[in-house]
Amino acid sequence: MKDLSGKLAVVTGGGSGMGRELVRLLVAEGCHVAMCDVSAKGMAETESVCQAAGLPQGVRISAHIADVSNEADVLRFRDEVKARHATDRIHLLFNNAGIGGGGSLIAVDRKEWERTFNIVWGGVYLNTRAFLPLLQAAEEAHLVNTSSINGFWASVGPDTPHTAYSAAKFAVKGFTEALITDFRMNAPHIKVSVVMPGHIGTALRVNSLKVQTGTDEDEIGAAAIAQLRNRMRSMGQDPSGLTDEQVRTMLLERAKRFVADAPTSAAEAAQIILDGVKQDRLRILVGKDAELIDSMVRADPDHAYEPEFYDRFAAGAGWYAGR
Numbered sequence: 001m002k003d004l005s006g007k008l009a010v011v012t013g014g015g016s017g018m019g020r021e022l023v024r025l026l027v028a029e030g031c032h033v034a035m036c037d038v039s040a041k042g043m044a045e046t047e048s049v050c051q052a053a054g055l056p057q058g059v060r061i062s063a064h065i066a067d068v069s070n071e072a073d074v075l076r077f078r079d080e081v082k083a084r085h086a087t088d089r090i091h092l093l094f095n096n097a098g099i100g101g102g103g104s105l106i107a108v109d110r111k112e113w114e115r116t117f118n119i120v121w122g123g124v125y126l127n128t129r130a131f132l133p134l135l136q137a138a139e140e141a142h143l144v145n146t147s148s149i150n151g152f153w154a155s156v157g158p159d160t161p162h163t164a165y166s167a168a169k170f171a172v173k174g175f176t177e178a179l180i181t182d183f184r185m186n187a188p189h190i191k192v193s194v195v196m197p198g199h200i201g202t203a204l205r206v207n208s209l210k211v212q213t214g215t216d217e218d219e220i221g222a223a224a225i226a227q228l229r230n231r232m233r234s235m236g237q238d239p240s241g242l243t244d245e246q247v248r249t250m251l252l253e254r255a256k257r258f259v260a261d262a263p264t265s266a267a268e269a270a271q272i273i274l275d276g277v278k279q280d281r282l283r284i285l286v287g288k289d290a291e292l293i294d295s296m297v298r299a300d301p302d303h304a305y306e307p308e309f310y311d312r313f314a315a316g317a318g319w320y321a322g323r
């Protein structure tokens with residue numbers, strides 16, 4: 001799909017990061033957008049960024065509060081999109097919303113683990129199911145599912161358990177690749193892409209904690225601090241000597257660095273994703289770090305989880321220690 005003007009795109013997680021940047025690029029090309037998020041504040045900011053850039057004449061943006069892991073929310077979101085845009089079809093579905101957390105199967109609370117898995121995998125599955133009839137009804141359509149480099153490499157370093165997110169991202173990648181044959185047989189006008197970003201400079205760390213602890217406030221509260229302490233323990237660190245204020249400061253510094261020292265910005269990532277969609281690419285690797293780890297895992301899968309393998313990757317990708 002090369003010309004996006006007059007089309008309708010649905011973007012999940014449009015209130016921050018890559019989702020926001022995708023919305024910005026889509027409307028700039030004259031594409032109508034319906035986004036959802038759990039953060040009303042985030043979506044309001046996305047809308048005002050688009051308005052400030054000058055919304056092209058007649059282009060509609062709609063914002064819908066919906067938790068992508070909750071089927072009732074997703075179905076309501078779909079029905080609201082149909083009503084607000086007065087249509088029974090959409091051309092693009094970007095399943096982008098996601099959170100981190102649920103690192104250890106052993107040390108982390110089951111609720112946290114399943115929240116991550118259900119948002120990252122369930123969100124993609126439920127939105128695909130809900131919007132499929134609208135993609136089928138369009139004359140041309142494209143489904144874009146955001147996985148990660150963790151969709152083919154289940155690690156962010158040898159000392160950091162990363163089970164829920166990796167399991168979910170592998171599922172997203174497998175599902176999307178299996179849809180190639182399914183769509184070829186049953187809905188040949190729907191194209192698919194799986195997006196695999198490396199480290200992208202977004203507020204993912206802080207937003208994940210907000211979603212995990214059920215708040216849209218910027219304040220890092222007691223529940224978030226407790227979760228961070230537990231995460232440190234799961235990584236063999238002892239947080240007992242740290243005050244809550246020190247844990248909070250550590251998180252905010254790491255979150256700031258996660259944006260500032262990322263090899264790829266959210267805006268660059270969104271441009272790579274949209275270019276890939278227009279070129280009809282099945283696999284969209286985002287960032288030089290993503291390209292490097294893809295080739296390294298293919299070359300030496302048996303050692304992909306060894307500390308030396310990680311060190312070689314981190315040095316080549318420019319990943320800093322304590323990321």
Ligand SMILES: NC(=O)c1ccc[n+]([C@@H]2O[C@H](COP(=O)([O-])OP(=O)(O)OC[C@H]3O[C@@H](n4cnc5c(N)ncnc54)[C@H](O)[C@@H]3O)[C@@H](O)[C@H]2O)c1
Nearest residue numbers: 013015016017018037038067068098148199200202204207
């Ligand atoms: N930032 C990275 O380094 C990176 C790397 C690989 C993959 N990804 C993936 O990219 C996608 C976008 O992440 P980002 O980095 O832009 O993060 P982000 O936190 O900036 O944006 C994600 C958005 O999704 C929303 N969201 C979270 N849970 C939700 C839910 N249950 N329902 C609806 N909305 C929800 C958040 O509120 C937020 O606005 C995610 O799927 C993430 O896993 C990110």
